[in-house]
Amino acid sequence: MSSVTDLRYLITPGGSLTGRLRVPGDKSISHRSIMLAAIAEGRSRISGFLEGADALATLAAFRAMGVEIERSDTGELQVAGVGMRGLKSPEGPLDMGNSGTAMRLLSGLLAGQTFPVTLIGDASLTRRPMRRVTEPLARMGARILTSPDGTAPLRIEPTPRLSGIEYPLPMASAQVKSCLMLAGLYAEGETCVIETEPTRDHTERMLTAFGYPVRRQGSRVCLSGGGRLTGCRLRIPADISSAAFFLVGASIAPGSDLLLEEVGINPTRVGVINILRTMGADIELLDRRVAGGEPVADIRVKSARLHGIRIPVDQVPLAIDEFPAIFIAAACAEGETLLSGAAELRVKESDRIQVMADGLTRLGIEAEPTPDGIRILGGELGSTEAGEGAIDAQGDHRIAMSFAVAGLRARGPIEVRDCANVETSFPGFAELSAGAGLGIREFQA
Numbered sequence: 338m339s340s341v342t343d344l345r346y347l348i349t350p351g352g353s354l355t356g357r358l359r360v361p362g363d364k365s366i367s368h369r370s371i372m373l374a375a376i377a378e379g380r381s382r383i384s385g386f387l388e389g390a391d392a393l394a395t396l397a398a399f400r401a402m403g404v405e406i407e408r409s410d411t412g413e414l415q416v417a418g419v420g421m422r423g424l425k426s427p428e429g430p431l432d433m434g435n436s437g438t439a440m441r442l443l444s445g446l447l448a449g450q451t452f453p454v455t456l457i458g459d460a461s462l463t464r465r466p467m468r469r470v471t472e473p474l475a476r477m478g479a480r481i482l483t484s485p486d487g488t489a490p491l492r493i494e495p496t497p498r499l500s501g502i503e504y505p506l507p508m509a510s511a512q513v514k515s516c517l518m519l520a521g522l523y524a525e526g527e528t529c530v531i532e533t534e535p536t537r538d539h540t541e542r543m544l545t546a547f548g549y550p551v552r553r554q555g556s557r558v559c560l561s562g563g564g565r566l567t568g569c570r571l572r573i574p575a576d577i578s579s580a581a582f583f584l585v586g587a588s589i590a591p592g593s594d595l596l597l598e599e600v601g602i603n604p605t606r607v608g609v610i611n612i613l614r615t616m617g618a619d620i621e622l623l624d625r626r627v628a629g630g631e632p633v634a635d636i637r638v639k640s641a642r643l644h645g646i647r648i649p650v651d652q653v654p655l656a657i658d659e660f661p662a663i664f665i666a667a668a669c670a671e672g673e674t675l676l677s678g679a680a681e682l683r684v685k686e687s688d689r690i691q692v693m694a695d696g697l698t699r700l701g702i703e704a705e706p707t708p709d710g711i712r713i714l715g716g717e718l719g720s721t722e723a724g725e726g727a728i729d730a731q732g733d734h735r736i737a738m739s740f741a742v743a744g745l746r747a748r749g750p751i752e753v754r755d756c757a758n759v760e761t762s763f764p765g766f767a768e769l770s771a772g773a774g775l776g777i778r779e780f781q782a
């Protein structure tokens with residue numbers, strides 16, 4: 338969904354973040370809530386759903402496959418589950434927009450259907466690697482055609498049967514794990530995925546909430562095909578990945594004191610909190626509780642003096658989406674921050690190592706990319722020229738928001754271009770962050 342008209346941010350330097358706010362619902366959990374509710378028996382009610390373009394692409398895909406999904410005035414969704422075998426052939430290709438999660442998880446869920454279906458996406462998604470899902474799915478008996486480069490469009494043909502597999506993940510990827518588990522629902526026998534490092538476990542938790550047995554033993558997670566899901570009520574917490582911009586913004590902006598409400602703090606997602614705390618951040622978790630099978634808390638963050646660190650490699654999968662924001666923290670910290678073991682960042686919505694390094698360099702920060710990470714030396718953030726001199730977010734929502742909060746500590750105004758995709762994960766970002774104290778203005782160029 339790279340923008341035709343270029344939505345830009347202009348950030349006035351300075352200010353602090355104060356008050357309390359709730360960022361929108363968790364993107365990963367929102368996708369899964371529609372997928373599982375659709376193939377469950379009976380109705381499900383989902384509150385806190387993220388109405389951003391990515392999760393809405395998943396919602397539209399299931400509507401196109403005959404699932405009735407209604408939205409109440411309060412934003413609660415009611416999904417009339419059609420059962421494991423009730424999806425209908427869609428009339429045309431299913432457009433996953435910018436969303437890797439939608440495409441990879443759906444390829445698993447759809448591999449075992451009785452109708453053919455084609456998954457397409459925008460220019461960014463069409464560049465992203467899909468063999469990581471199509472290869473193990475093929476071993477299960479799936480028939481999926483990709484482009485010669487192993488990218489979308491994905492043409493999924495019906496197959497007489499899928500068989501369970503035992504699959505050690507070659508990379509830390511919750512998307513691959515979840516894809517295979519969703520295919521495993523339709524497979525004969527047992528499907529087991531073995532993780533080298535823990536990744537987000539929302540699929541496992543949510544399958545359990547829908548009454549589907551999932552067995553975990555250490556790093557191995559297994560399920561047997563042929564069971565059934567039962568519709569349920571789900572409450573989706575605020576997205577820690579969206580909260581991350583405020584965790585960083587409030588940490589770097591002097592005088593900040595901000596409360597973020599009902600944020601998901603699943604242990605497989607809290608790398609950003611662990612990393613920022615190691616850098617010296619003042620982050621408190623208040624009123625911890627469980628909602629919809631997921632741990633949540635209110636998070637209080639105050640400004641603090643940050644120092645550079647060597648980011649522990651075991652935190653990388655737990656903070657995989659938060660690195661653009663963490664790099665801004667590193668740029669404002671004293672000393673050097675080193676990241677390694679994060680080559681996956683190069684195949685996200687953009688090459689996040691290179692695009693962040695380019696933007697930081699433009700702001701006068703020493704940022705040296707490596708094949709699997711980056712070295713950032715903290716310093717004073719400069720400003721950008723308008724127009725051609727603006728920072729290019731390259732259509733990557735998280736890069737746009739990261740440079741927006743960088744404005745809190747910049748010497749002069751920052752202009753960020755190609756920001757329209759912020760809509761994929763964080764609709765209302767500009768209004769919400771302006772309300773908390775960020776000097777942000779959106780305009781079309």
Ligand code: S3P
Pocket residue numbers: 364365366438509510511512513515536537657658681
């Ligand atoms: C996601 C998993 C992560 C993450 C993505 C969402 C998910 O991708 O980057 O934004 O919902 O499962 P990988 O598992 O491929 O690292």
